[in-house]
Amino acid sequence: MAEKLVIIGAGMASGRMLEHLLEAAPGQFDVTLFNGEPRGNYNRLMLSPVLSGEKTYEQIVTHDDAWYAANGVTCRFGEAVVRIDRDRKVVVSKGGETAYDKLVIATGSAPFIIPVAGKELPGVVTYRDLEDTNAMIAAARPGASAVVIGGGLLGLEAAAGMAARGASVTVIHLMGHLMERQLDPAAGYLLQKDLERRGITVHCKGATKAILGTDRAEAVLLEDGTVYPADLVCMAVGIRPETRLANDAHLEVGRGVVVDDQMMTSDPSIFALGECVEHDRQLFGLVAPLYDQAKVLARALIGEAAAFRPVQTATKLKVTGVDLFSAGDFAEGPGREDIVFRDPGRGIYKRLILEGDRLLGAVMYGDTADGSYFFDLIKQGKDVSDLRETLIFGPAFAGGSKADPLAAVAALPPEAEICGCNGVCKGKIVQAIEGGATSLDAIRATTKASASCGTCTGLVEQVLQLTLGADFVLPTVQTLCKCTDHTHEDVRRLIKSMGLKSIPAVMQELGWKTVGGCASCRPALNYYLLADWPLDYQDDRQSRFVNERNHANIQKDGSYTVVPRMWGGLTTPDELRAIADAAEKYAVPMVKVTGGQRIDLVGVRKEDLPAIWSDLNAAGMVSGHAYSKGLRTVKTCIGSQFCRFGTQDSTGLGVKLEKLLWGSWTPAKVKLGVSGCPRNCAEATCKDIGVICVDSGYQISVAGAAGLEVKETELLMTVATEEEAMEVIAAFTQLYRENARYLHRIYKWVAKVGLDWCKDQMADPDTRRALYDRFMISQSVYQKDPWAEHAATPAEWAPIADLTLRAAE
Incomplete structure (x- = not known):
């Protein structure tokens, strides 16, 4: 019987924990999720683009209703929990009592409200949730005045968002410069100047005395007597852990809900995570440690060993379009010295703080590309005395020579780590290069360096360039599309490594430049998510090309070609009669026998598609997927059953393969051939996958082509x-599904990764079986006839307009 798991709070931390938990132990828990907001998990980090108008709320939803329903999560949204009864193991809400076996408190944090007169007036908001954002959107009309109290990250994002909507905005900050926790005074000054150039007034060293107004907020009065008019006042002065439920339940509470390494509270049945917790006297507000907590808690709930170990983190932010980075300790002190680089013309500022021969801190404004390099030096406590003269210029000059950008890599010892995700050192990469891995893809295949998050790709390419010299040509970077600076490979790796499971999540987390994407990226993202998360992701029909949406091939006159499947090229008299009847009934102008051993009905009117599908379904036929990025045909010869040269039952095997593979989505179309002997009547040696039957068994070859390019299989x-x-x-x-670039046929993919790598994967029985099992999991979800789905309710079928997503067809 499933354990009763109750979660209080549907924020980003609990949402990530649920993803891990449901993936690791589906069905182990009966999950009930409470949330004070009338909605589920959305990406709060993206509220600023919603405020500025760059995104909509729908685009920042992380888990929609369908996700919760598909995973069996009982949602109690808009229903706040008011009490925890530990003795009876129930939580109390306005809907009554809900029992739990295990309870997770994920109440997050509450905004701090400064205790000044007028704080309760209408028109005074905080900046924590969608309601706050909508209130600011409503108030931030052209000509309106807004005051933001607080010059930290949230306050500045609020100010920039309202200014973008036309409001006149003033930021009041108590300290001497903006974002004092992340930036030193010089960087804070640059940020202030940038904001002022955008029309935002900044008042530092400003203490709020009162919010003025009668029926609603009208102005803000400072201690020095300055008054700023305000149609809306946003308080963004800080947050504190929301611990009221835990306090009332008599759990151990310090600054936050106290938890151990397994995220367990002082009650062994109750756990906590997120901004509400205190672990080892430390609070957490950045996303990275919260996601680490989520992973640990998911494992702890199912009884696996796990321990939360917070690591030192750097702050890399984009505030109002400006890149900022800070790490370590950048306060002034005895024995400390600075290295500073300023380029006012380009708006770049860098400051390094040293003590003796060690780098203690780094602050950067405008150019943060070297942030990871400096952060690594800080964490390692490395002696930087030899790098002192060129340290501020970053790793490209770390060897002391500005003339040779590879000097930094050349100076690294063999044991220096290049790929942190997979623990690959420089020496291992050099060894692989000397062994014949002379491209980035080959290095990824042999060592896994650069095969996860991809952030070390530049370093790996430098090692290649350093080792191969003139023989190495840096590849031209081809991004997925104009909407992103990421390549197809980058996107695929990040989808997996970051656990991104929806198109909006990918676009939000990977910084898409255009809202909603385009005709090139949406189909690719839809495919990658289908391939990587078959049990979690639901196919987005709007992100498919017109042929795939309408389950037929569009022709130049706007009519369609309907192609019923003929397993292995076999048919029956009944099927032929059904095809003939359909051709007559719907006045099909052409009936064509194809090279793939099927019959095309060419020229079907769009409005007749549901009806012709229904008639063919009634005769026992299904879609031939002639329009899909998936299995098209399996061409066969008559094989040993009738042919005097046949060595095996090629027809029977072809039928079995087609019934196994049909309906699977792949990066591009896939065609198979099975020939009963080396005479190759089924032309198996120019297919994506071909089988030649011989006396001793079956020769399986791959990567053939017979279209724009002609290539024999290997x-x-x-x-x-x-x-x-x-x-x-x-x-x-x-x-192929898991590794190829979208729209790349098998022969292009094999040329990229190498046939030897493919052979190695197939030669290992465990790897091969694991791949097979994953394929069957995907088939259990997607092997279904789309004709039957839509023909069943033709009156409701309304194909999406064919004006979009045709460019790459």
Whole structure:
């Protein structure tokens, strides 16, 4: 029987914990999720783009209603928990009592309200949730005045968002410069000047005395007598852990809800995570440690060993379009000295703080590209005395020579770590290069360096360049599309490493430049998410090309080609009669036998599609997916059953393969051929995957082409039985699905990753079986006939307009 898990708070930390928990132990818990807001998890970090008008709320939703329903989560949104009864193990809300076996408190933090007269007036808001954001949107009309109290990150984002909507905005900050926790005075000054250039008034060293007004806020009065008019006042002066429920339940509470390394409170049945917790006398507000807590708690709930160990973090932010970075200790003190670089013309400022031969802190404004390098030096406590003269210029000059940008990499010892995600050192990469891995993709395949988050890609390329010299040509970076600076490979790695499971999540987390994406990136993202998260992601029909949306191939006159599937090229008299009847009934102008051993009905009117599908379904036929990025056909010869040269039942194997593989989404179309002997009547040696039957078994070859390019297949492996052949082909298809760039046929992908790598994956029985199992999991979700789905309710079928997503068809 499933354990009853109750979660109080549907924020980002509890949302990430739920993702880990449901993935690791589906069905173990009966989950009830309470939230004071009338909605589920959304990305609070993206409220600023909503405020400025760059995004909508719908675009920042992390878990929608369908996600909760698909995962069996009982949602009690808009229903605040008012009490925890630990003795009876129930939580009390306005809806009554809810029992728990385990309870998670994820109440986050509450905004701090400064105790001044007028703080309760209408028109005074904080900046924590969607309601606050909507209030600012409503007030920030052109000509309106707004005052933001607080010059930290949230306050500045609020100010920039309202200014973008036309309001006249003033920022009041108590301290001497903006963002004093992250920036030193010089960087804070640059930030203030940038804001003022955008029309935002900044008043530092300003103490608020009162908020003036009768029926609502009208102005803000400072201690020095200055008055700023205000149609809206936003208080963004800080947050504190929301601990009232924990306090009332007599749990141990310090500054936050006290938890141990497993995120357990003083009650072994109650856990906590997020901004409300205190661990080892430390509070947490950045996303990275909260996500670490989420992973630890998910493992702890299912009884696995896990321990939360907060690590030193750097702050890398983009405030109102300006890049900022700070790490370590940048306060002044005895024995400390600074290295400072200023370029006022470009708006760049860098400051390094040293004590003796060690780097203690770094602050950067405008150019933060070297932030990770400086942060690593701080964490390691490395002696930087030899780098002192060029340290401020970053790793490109770390060897002391500005003429050689590779000097920094050349100076690294073999044991220096290049790829932190996979623990790959420089020496291992050099060894792989000397062994024949002379490209970035080959390095990824052999060492895994740069194969996860991708942030070390530049370093890996420098090691390649350093080792190979003139023989290495830096590849031209081709981004996925104009909406992003990321490549296809970057996006695929980040989807996996960051656990991104929706198109809005990808666009939000990876910094898409255009709202909603375009005709190039949306289909690619839709495919990558389908391939990586088959059990979590729901196909977005609007992100498919017109042919895939309408389940037929559009022709130049706007009509469509309907292609029923013929398993392995076989048909029956009944099927032929059904095709003939459909051709007559719907006045199909052309009936064509294809090179893939099927029959095309060419020229079907769009409005007739649901009806013709229904008629063909009634005859037992399904969509041939002639329009899809997926399996098209499996071409066969008559094989050993009738042919005197046949060595195996090629027709039977072709039918089995088609029934195994049909309906699977792949990066590009996939065609198979199975020939019963080396005479190759089914032309298996120019297919994406081809099988040649021989006396001893089955030769499986891959990466052929017979379209714009003509290429013969290459032998992948030879197996003895049909069962082995089917497992290898399904596993290889899954390898292609998980690793290829969208719209790349198999021959292009194999040329990129190398046939030897593919052979190695298939030669390992455990790897091959794991790939096969993942393929079958995906098939359990997506192997369904789209004709039957839409033909069942033709009156409700309304294809999306065909004006979009046709560019890459």
